Structure formats: C-alpha cells, structure tokens
Amino acid sequence: MSKTYATLGDLKPGNFIIIDGEPCKIVEMSKAKTGKHGSAKAHVVAISLFTGSKKTLVAPVDQRVEVPIIDKRIGQVIADMGDSVQIMDMETFDTFEVEKPSDTELAEKLKPGVEVEYWVVMGRRMIMRTRGA
DSSP, rough: OOEEEGGGGOOOOOEEEETTTTEEEEEEEEEOOOOOSSSEEEEEEETTTOEEEEEEEEEEEOOEEEEEEEEEEEEEEEESSSSSSEEEEETOEEEEEEOSSSSSHHHHHHOTOOOEEEEEEEEEEEEEEEOOO
C-alpha cells in the first residue's frame, strides 16, 4: 500500500499530499471562509518530492485527498555509478540503484561505505540525508 486518505482540512504545512499523481510536501496552505453557496475552500501550495516542481490544489476542506505513505529506511552506499549510486538496504540486504539527489552538497557526501536514510514513496526511492557523517 503506497497511499492513504485524509481530509484536506486536517493537513498543514510540512505534511505530504499527492497532487496529480505526484507525492508532494505542503509548503503553504490557506483556508477561505464558507461562502454564500458552499463549503470552505483550502488553497494548497506543495513542492514535488521527485521533480521539485510547484503544484497547487484548490478544493473544499472536507474533501478526501490522497496522502503518500513514506517508508523511511537505512542503507549503505556500495558504489558511485556517476548519475546514480548503488545502495544496500541495512535490513533486507537488497541492493538497488538510486538517482543522486539534486542537492550537490548531499551528493558529494555519497561515497562507498556511507550510511544514508532513504525514503520509499509510491514505489520510488530517494536519498534524503547521510547518517553519522
């Protein structure tokens, strides 16, 4: 299961939401009062976790929205493959390749033997930070 549901009005900046099939982190959120006809609306501005693009959503606060389930895991860098790195999961010992993060400071720290925290979001993996370095 890679996603769950929440009521839009229950979310706040810092939470995660799925907009247009992309897992995003909410950076800004405002709620408009109920109008003469209808319910209160929420205006959400979020940044995609994978592409970094800005997404917006305007919907009633009582609308159910999809929220990604984020599996935070620990791995160790095995090899630098240029644009990606090979990582071994510290629990299952599975090895896989992950694209290097766009953050150059983080990408420079990814050397063989370094432990990293990576997230599995909707079947895709991304490196979030290094551990103990």
